Amino acid sequence: MYKIDQTANRIIEVDSPKFSELGFTERHHLQEWLAHTPAALGEELLIIQKEFDGFDDTRERLDLLALDKDGNLVVIENKLDDSGRDVVWQALKYASYCSTFTKEQIIKAYQEFLNKNGRSDEYAISNVVEFLEYSDLEEVVLNSTNTQRLMFVAANFRKEVTSTALWLLGNGISLQCMKVTPYRHDNDLYLNVEQIIPTPEAEELMISINAKAKEEKETVVKMNSASRLRHDFWEQTINAFQNSDCHLFENISPSKDQWISAGSGVSGCSFLLNFGKSEARIEVTLARSQLNENKLIFDLLNAQQMQLEAEFGHQLTWYRNDPKKVSRIYYPLDIDGYDKETWPEIIDWMIKHMTQLEKTFKVPLLEAAEQMKKTLQEPTSTV
Structure with missing residues (x-):
């Protein structure tokens, strides 16, 4: 050197x-x-x-x-x-x-x-x-x-x-x-x-x-059972959402992952559906690149917790997730996700509550993001 x-x-x-x-x-x-x-x-x-x-x-x-x-x-x-x-x-x-x-x-x-x-x-x-x-x-x-x-x-x-x-x-x-x-x-x-x-x-x-060899192998090797199960579930879920009043997931493809997400109108923030073996969730995910921006948006929303939960109709889980970057606001449901006979009930639950979650948070999230930008642009006072 x-x-x-x-x-x-x-x-x-x-x-x-x-x-x-x-x-x-x-x-x-x-x-x-x-x-x-x-x-x-x-x-x-x-x-x-x-x-x-x-x-x-x-x-x-x-x-x-x-x-x-x-x-x-x-x-x-x-x-x-x-x-x-x-x-x-x-x-x-x-x-x-x-x-x-x-x-x-x-x-x-x-x-x-x-x-x-x-x-x-x-x-x-x-x-x-x-x-x-x-x-x-x-x-x-x-x-x-x-x-x-x-x-x-x-x-x-x-x-x-x-x-x-x-x-x-x-x-x-x-x-x-x-x-x-x-x-x-x-x-x-x-x-x-x-x-x-x-x-x-x-x-x-x-x-x-x-x-190239890996790509060819991946096309012929079947998904493992959990991945295939999730793919099938999301395929049914997306089809059901397309026939509902909630249009968040119209352009989303089925996934083998545990979640699918849709934009909220705020960069880095999304509405997310989560499907696991024992729990389903709908959530607002705050995942902007800067930790302080996520925490500030979360705090601005959290200050309205009573009003937002009253609008949503249920108590939500507010997960600030210190000191990690991503914060979450979610509503869970205990399920047996690997029992396909329960899927119609789970999907109906997701549609009903995601529709209400979007309605509840769409405007407050946009307002919180704007307030966050103004707050971070304000000059720091010195003594």
Whole structure:
């Protein structure tokens, strides 16, 4: 890394000492940095364990265990200045141990991690469901067969490690090698995290090569039972809405997801139908890109709670969802969603209450959005 000296029109090399020279250790520093900022590894990860030793008949510990956005377990091994010779073997062992973990075991391990790290006020189930963007844990698939991923983190990788990693990658094992480099300039320290295996160019090429095969496979492989069930339900629901007085979902296609949504007239805010195994919901979803905008709109609506609920005719659930970005206002119904004989009743319920929800919130939501914009444009007073 070089610093640009604009005055002299030159570049100056920035010092890159070893972690050990800076007094940093693998366990107390690098591991802690990644545990608290997993996005440094280039993707959204949910750290669910640290120094995990919950394997039967072994006292071995893996450095970090995470979930990715697809519900796959990610084994992260950190080796600081040098990868060593055995990091691949260690990670493969840990991945094999983790391959048998059930959903219940993963949730239990994550809750233990939260409790141990002073976060006992958080619930593993809620965090996992929200991270994976579901509304019901029963719909979540965790740790599918042979989907475990490996991630190696080190300042330098030995040839025997990179050679083995490339061979494993070529044989369908999902892995990455992340090179971490400390830099020092004056009294400031910096950390660069770079994926070296597979290289970004190679990864893009692999994606391109596999895209057509994946597309063809997806067209011939049947949806799993839950996805097909949801698709069938939404198909019936949309048809029923088209024959009703509620026109929100006229241009919506059936989905295999748990929800379908329609615009409200306010950017980032929508009217949403949710269908799960045990619960159906209608809701107003506030999902603008800026957290403070969602919270301000929510608060402006919440100030009218009594009037809005009187207009709607039922008590609503007001979920501000601090400190997360998305806020929700919803009305639920307990159901047996996998019993198709109940679907006509569920669909009638959705049409009736979504019609009233739109009528209740359409104008107040537009007014709240306008007030939000004015509030954020007002200059902050200074003393």
